[in-house]
């Protein structure tokens with residue numbers, strides 16, 4: 001093999017190694033605060049999380065209509081999303097929404113109420129999320 005070929009092969013390998021984490025990018029959460037020690041009902045929470053933005057169940061893959069605030073509620077379980085930048089519009093995909101909730105549960109415990117900031121859930125910036133019993 002020529003030196004140039006080896007160099008090319010090596011750089012392609014490096015490029016792929018660097019690009020892979022971008023493809024598998026996870027929603028990141030920050031400012032996670034666990035606000036109760038009592039977990040909420042698993043099934044009710046799964047229903048509630050699909051009620052944001054007027055409903056994202058089934059084939060709907062993202063928040064529809066870019067609201068400036070939204071609530072997803074079922075029974076006594078409520079999720080609230082508010083953009084960090086006032087007046088910003090919520091534009092979050094179902095995948096990122098579910099990843100963010102999983103990431104917060106990874107910090108607080110499964111179905112433990114929390115408040116957190118989800119990165120890039122709005123047109124201009126991040127969103128603040130509240131998961132609580134009402």
Ligand SMILES: *[C@@H]1O[C@H](CO)[C@@H](O)[C@H](O)[C@H]1NC(C)=O
Pocket residue numbers: 062091092093122123
């Ligand atoms: C909303 O999010 C999608 C990705 O889910 C993106 O392609 C689109 O550009 C975003 N729209 C605005 C107005 O930011």
